[in-house]
Amino acid sequence: FGRPIGDFQAIQHKLADMYTETEAARNLTYKSAWEVDEGGSPNTMLASMAKEYASRIAVKTANEAVQIHGGSGYVNDFDVERFYRDAKITQIYEGTTEIQKMIIARELQGKGF
Ligand SMILES: Cc1cc2nc3c(=O)[nH]c(=O)nc-3n(C[C@H](O)[C@H](O)[C@H](O)COP(=O)(O)OP(=O)(O)OC[C@H]3O[C@@H](n4cnc5c(N)ncnc54)[C@H](O)[C@@H]3O)c2cc1C
Incomplete structure (x- = not known):
């Protein structure tokens, strides 16, 4: 359409969401790692939350x-x-x-695994 695809607001909104959600996933992952570094025992729930959320956002x-990228993204x-x-x-x-x-x-639910 005679202009870079990134000039369209619909694409800019996608980029904003992608970046924001990636940053949120990164921070959840860092928090999980930080708790281990601090010498506490691994936080099972936090690690699973980080793994599940980061995987989900990576796929999204x-x-x-x-x-x-349209057709160029598929080939x-x-x-x-x-x-x-x-x-x-990463979801598998x-x-x-x-x-x-x-x-x-x-x-x-306080049941552990
Ligand atoms: C590229 C690649 C690299 C890999 N590398 C390694 C490796 O280095 N080391 C290693 O040990 N393994 C490795 N694996 C194996 C991987 O860990 C398994 O594929 C994974 O654990 C899923 O097991 P599965 O394929 O047998 O699926 P299944 O266990 O048969 O599961 C199939 C589906 O059913 C779901 N499911 C299963 N049980 C339940 C349940 N109780 N409730 C709800 N849903 C359920 C699963 O979430 C999944 O969606 C690798 C796999 C791939 C594809």
Whole structure:
């Protein structure tokens, strides 16, 4: 449409959400690591929250990145489609999303895992 795609407000809003949510995921992850560094025993619920949320935001952000790139985001000529797959695996390995949520819920209910 004769102008850079990033000039459209709809795209700018996506970028703002992607950056904000990535920063929130990063901070949750840092908080979890910080508690371990401080010498406390690992906070199971916080670690699961960080793993689940960061994975979810990675997938959401990579999905939006594919969308912003349009057809170029889908084909493997560019790295964007690989970023999506690389994000998706984080919801599967090292404890799936479903298992992380089970851990969070059990900790919330005081049942441990
Ligand atoms: C690229 C890659 C690298 C890997 N690297 C390693 C590695 O280095 N070391 C290692 O040990 N493993 C590794 N894995 C294995 C990975 O950890 C497992 O794939 C993962 O734990 C999921 O197990 P699964 O594939 O058997 O799925 P399943 O356990 O069969 O689960 C399938 C689906 O059912 C859901 N599910 C299962 N049980 C429940 C339940 N009780 N309640 C609700 N939902 C449930 C899961 O969340 C998932 O969505 C790797 C996998 C991949 C794809």
